[in-house]
Amino acid sequence: xxxxxxxxxxxxxxHADKIHALRQANAHFARLYDEYHExxxxxxxxxxxxxxxSDADVxxxxxxxxxxxxxIYALLTH
Numbered sequence: 001x002x003x004x005x006x007x008x009x010x011x012x013x014x015h016a017d018k019i020h021a022l023r024q025a026n027a028h029f030a031r032l033y034d035e036y037h038e039x040x041x042x043x044x045x046x047x048x049x050x051x052x053x054s055d056a057d058v059x060x061x062x063x064x065x066x067x068x069x070x071x072i073y074a075l076l077t078h
Contacts (some may be wrong), residue, residue, distance in 0.1 A: 005044045006065070008036060008072060015076045017078050022075065036068040 009016055022029040043061045045051040053061075 006031060006069075008069075011069065012073065012076060018076055026031055026075070029072070032068055032072050032075070036072060037064065039068060041063045 009019060012019065019033070024030075039061055040049070043058065043065055046053040046058045046061065048057055
């Protein structure tokens with residue numbers, strides 16, 4: 001298991017300009033981006049034992065992060 005944070009700009013570097021533009025122009029995208037950041041931070045902190053959680057909680061957070069990432073990618077490629 002990797003303990004590397006999965007930041008959106010690192011996940012989609014080829015869409016960096018579009019990410020910045022959508023964060024400014026699209027409230028829905030900005031909300032998804034912020035929510036992803038918070039969930040991703042929680043996953044990272046749990047994986048590195050800064051904020052220990054149960055395996056079920058971490059798995060739930062990972063699934064939420066994946067759903068948000070999929071939604072963000074769909075908006076980026078629309």
